[in-house]
Amino acid sequence: MSRSSFSGGDTTSGQALAEAWRRFAELNQRYFRGRLRLERLSFNPRFRSTLGTFSTDGRGRAIQLSPFYLRLFGWAELEKVLLHEMIHLQLGRAGHGAEFRKLESSIERDYGPLRPRPIPAQAHNYIYICDRCHLEFGRWRPLKGPCYHRGCGGRLWRKRGRSLTKSDR
Secondary structure, three states, X not given: OOHHHOOOOOOOOHHHHHXXXXXXXXXXXXXXXXXXXXXXXXEOOOOXXXXXXXXXXXXXEEEEEOHHHHHHHOHHHHHHHHHHHHHHHHHOOOOOOHHHHHHHHHHHHHHOOOOOOOOOHHHOOEEEEEOOOOOEEEEOOOOOOOOEOXXXXXXXXEEEOOOXXXXXX
């Protein structure tokens, strides 16, 4: 399957998972000489602000990816997340210490920046705007009480989202 043959629309299909495994194998050969071993690769439908994770447990090594991020930006962006998680797999742990940054930098020299695109505010359930600098913030959950922008000190006001109820106060 070519990169352009799957757009990323239906991440519940076996087609999306097959494409993820294909990309894993390709990146594994290119940057890790095919040495990485992974028992599980999956999409986690709960991931909206988490783009990907690497973990180890009794069932082996696993990478989970965000289907939401794939639908928003496509495979080119999700591949960066996958490669980031593969660095964790190579090192066998989470964390972004000196060893992680060194390996990431060496891969970025060939691949390009691995920094993922931020999720736009409009994709979130709630949008807040700063009354001083007019910067918009996206949130999945409503803010509690009056909140202020750390950058300029302005008050944040809800621009979009369901109205406040007693449970939100």
